[in-house]
Amino acid sequence: MMLSMPLTSQAPPGRRPRLLLVDDQPVNIQALHRVFGSDCQVLMATDGTRALQLCRERQPDLVLLDVQMPGMDGHELCAELKADPLLRSIAVIFVTSQDQPDDETRGLDAGAADFITKPFNPSVVRARVRTQLTLKHQSDLLRELAFIDGLTGVHNRRHFDERFLAETRRAQRTRSPLAVVLADVDHFKRYNDALGHLAGDDCLRRIAATLRSCLRRPTDLLARYGGEEFICLLPDTDLAGAIGVAQLMEDSVRALALPHPGIDGIVTISLGVSAAAQAQGLVEAADKALYLAKAAGRGRVSWVEG
Ligand code: GH3
Ligand code: MG
Numbered sequence: 001m002m003l004s005m006p007l008t009s010q011a012p013p014g015r016r017p018r019l020l021l022v023d024d025q026p027v028n029i030q031a032l033h034r035v036f037g038s039d040c041q042v043l044m045a046t047d048g049t050r051a052l053q054l055c056r057e058r059q060p061d062l063v064l065l066d067v068q069m070p071g072m073d074g075h076e077l078c079a080e081l082k083a084d085p086l087l088r089s090i091a092v093i094f095v096t097s098q099d100q101p102d103d104e105t106r107g108l109d110a111g112a113a114d115f116i117t118k119p120f121n122p123s124v125v126r127a128r129v130r131t132q133l134t135l136k137h138q139s140d141l142l143r144e145l146a147f148i149d150g151l152t153g154v155h156n157r158r159h160f161d162e163r164f165l166a167e168t169r170r171a172q173r174t175r176s177p178l179a180v181v182l183a184d185v186d187h188f189k190r191y192n193d194a195l196g197h198l199a200g201d202d203c204l205r206r207i208a209a210t211l212r213s214c215l216r217r218p219t220d221l222l223a224r225y226g227g228e229e230f231i232c233l234l235p236d237t238d239l240a241g242a243i244g245v246a247q248l249m250e251d252s253v254r255a256l257a258l259p260h261p262g263i264d265g266i267v268t269i270s271l272g273v274s275a276a277a278q279a280q281g282l283v284e285a286a287d288k289a290l291y292l293a294k295a296a297g298r299g300r301v302s303w304v305e306g
Contacts, residue, residue: 007039007130016041017133018058022051022077023066023095028118032064032095035122036129048072052080055087061136062091062129064116067103075110082111086166089139091132095120149224151201152208160223160231167235168279179242179275180286181232183211183249186270186298188228190262203267204228207253214249231283239275239303246271246301254299268299276305 007017019036020043021029029044036042043058045051049072051063063081067074074094081087093114096103104115113132116125147159155163171178185191185207192200204224211230212222225231234242250271258267272290274282285304293302 007036007126007133017062018043018060019129020045020051020054020058020060020063022046022048022063022069022074024069025066028066028095031120032125035125048074048077051077055081055090059087060090062093062132064093064095064129065112067094067096067107075106078107078110078112085162089136089143091136093128093132149208152205152224154208154212154230155221155223157223157225157231160221160225160233163221163233164279164283167233168282171235171277171279175277176236177238177275177277178279178282179234179237179239179245179273180282181234181242181246181249182225182272182283182286182290183230183232183246183269184271184290184294185228186268186294187260187263191260191267194260194262203258206256206258207267207269210252210256211249214245214252220245231286234275237275239273239305242273242275243301243303246273246303250299250301270294270298271301273301273303274305275303 016039018041021032022045023029024046026046029046033042033044043054043060045054048069052072054060055063065074065077078092081090081092091113092111093116094103094107094112095116095118096107097118107115113135114128116128147155149156167178185204188200191203208222208224208230211232215222215232219235221233223231232245234245250269253267253269256267260267270290270293272286272288272293274285274289276282289302289304293300296302
């Protein structure tokens, strides 16, 4: 039967698709919940404002959105989602009444992916949702690839910039600390000069993998920030915690004991750390701290309060 075809394969491995049902009539939400409750994570909202909040906090894959609602209606909510770079990848399917034919054109203009007309047929709804979840999953994969650094496999600067924006907002909203660690390979020009660029690339890969192994929380982010410079974003982390992570990174790269013929020693990194409740100037502060670490002799961690 169509109805029993699973939707889980349309989500990243290990995660069920996350659906947000929005309707001011709880009975309509219940009807959709019966269709999706068994194989999706289902979030629910009975007004547009709450739905927007859930989109920000929980990032659903897809919203099934009633058009006619008191307060913020479906069109307004869809426009808000599509105008926000952090939310615009969420797929929107409008749920419209048959007696409102204009809704479809307006909805398409607002960025909706598809329409379902009430009263709906459960297997048709599932089939349409499955199609949109597949497309969403594929575009997530492409976006992910576009955010990976080709040499080292860690995230790239573009991804860092995007996450930094999101985490800055979150830190301000929740008044939680946010920390940044900048790491730069010491005397890397001489390493390249001594061993060649390919060996240099290999060294960067080893260092990236080592830095990544030092991050424990799923929300921590490591990105290649420039040539031989890496940056870490540590949400909910204060200065002391971030210094601990940076020191572990310094120790771990040192423990690799990669010979550095250019300076007759081993490869080391210098790290600059900053943390603050508000993220203004956080990267600049970490950069200043990195400069201090270099000036103090390299192969060490320095910090400044953000
Ligand atoms: P410091 O200790 O002050 O950081 O000195 P440094 O030599 O590491 O710094 P500098 O900025 O003078 O040189 C950075 C070098 O990193 C120059 C460049 O050739 C090398 N580099 C940058 N990106 C790559 C890359 O992708 N691959 C390789 N092999 N080398 C790179
Ligand atoms: Mg360097």
